[in-house]
Amino acid sequence: MPNANEQIEELRRQWGRRLFILGHLYQRASVLRHADAVGDSLELARQAAARPEAERIVFCGVRFMAESAAILSHGGQTVYMPETAAGCPMADMATVEAAERAWQFLAATGDAWLPVVYVNSSADLKAWCGRRGGSACTSSNAARVMQWALAQRRRVLFLPDEHLGVNTARDLGIPDERVARFDPRLPDGGLTPAAARSAQIVVWKGFCIVHIAFTADQIRRVREQLPAAKIIVHPETPAEVARLADAHGSTSQIIRYVAAAPAGSTVVIGTEINLIERLAEEYRGRVAVKALRPSVCANMAKTNEQNLLELLQRWPPDRVVRVPAEIAADARRALERMLSL
Numbered sequence: 001m002p003n004a005n006e007q008i009e010e011l012r013r014q015w016g017r018r019l020f021i022l023g024h025l026y027q028r029a030s031v032l033r034h035a036d037a038v039g040d041s042l043e044l045a046r047q048a049a050a051r052p053e054a055e056r057i058v059f060c061g062v063r064f065m066a067e068s069a070a071i072l073s074h075g076g077q078t079v080y081m082p083e084t085a086a087g088c089p090m091a092d093m094a095t096v097e098a099a100e101r102a103w104q105f106l107a108a109t110g111d112a113w114l115p116v117v118y119v120n121s122s123a124d125l126k127a128w129c130g131r132r133g134g135s136a137c138t139s140s141n142a143a144r145v146m147q148w149a150l151a152q153r154r155r156v157l158f159l160p161d162e163h164l165g166v167n168t169a170r171d172l173g174i175p176d177e178r179v180a181r182f183d184p185r186l187p188d189g190g191l192t193p194a195a196a197r198s199a200q201i202v203v204w205k206g207f208c209i210v211h212i213a214f215t216a217d218q219i220r221r222v223r224e225q226l227p228a229a230k231i232i233v234h235p236e237t238p239a240e241v242a243r244l245a246d247a248h249g250s251t252s253q254i255i256r257y258v259a260a261a262p263a264g265s266t267v268v269i270g271t272e273i274n275l276i277e278r279l280a281e282e283y284r285g286r287v288a289v290k291a292l293r294p295s296v297c298a299n300m301a302k303t304n305e306q307n308l309l310e311l312l313q314r315w316p317p318d319r320v321v322r323v324p325a326e327i328a329a330d331a332r333r334a335l336e337r338m339l340s341l
């Protein structure tokens, strides 16, 4: 009896180019070995849009990513997930209702605002952003998208990740006192109208549970124990961690950082553990790649070889990722604006 690996490969051969499997970099290696394309959110969004001949797209990642693939897909394509319960707690931290309340509060300041929505958000929130003339962004292009918004002499409401918003604002040289935090659990987000008026960027107080596990103390310990090591963290880590690290960047930027590291050096990384373990394996003997601490995305881990195989064998209808047409049309505007920048 062939094992799961062999059965999946046989099914991929049978489907040929009619099947396109996308795998996010935080997936385990046993899943990624079956992917036609591996990348971060931005690369996978581009890849999904660039394969009109594929009848079935299988997204090995979390729900918001599969929704983006469905939104950008072409007529006649169907997007599936091996495990539809793979969500993202950060994406759930900003609902359209709460975003609209924030929007009304900010609009009352009399200034012009634009929403910028991190792709780690629901299709509904992206649609809301598209209707408001805003753009989606990923951690790779957040700075470019924020510059686009600010160049229109607009203030920015950035959702749902506080830390990516704050780190990006710092990268752009925006002073900390011009960045305000909107806490959706508090009346008016905990802001006074004067505080909102003095802000250039208002960031939503959402966070990624995987990346807030990294702390300034961990960085200080690495500096003591491995003084020659370079440290790079993902921009979803808190600002004090990103500031103490040697660099911060998206998953693709982290990969390039390791690739450019001199032979014999050590790179310590603060992001999801699956990516770090794969880099450690790939660069073994050339660059020592270590985790700042092991931090696992439990939702990414819900996809495995077994549920991928079940999907390819049976194509259960409940694993289709559906986005209502009117939501998809508005969300597409926010995503296409991002891809055009």
Ligand code: SF4
Binding pocket: 062, 087, 088, 089, 090, 091, 120, 208, 209, 210, 211, 272, 297, 298, 299, 300
């Ligand atoms: S790593 Fe964080 S942001 Fe990414 S899917 Fe997991 S919980 Fe969501």
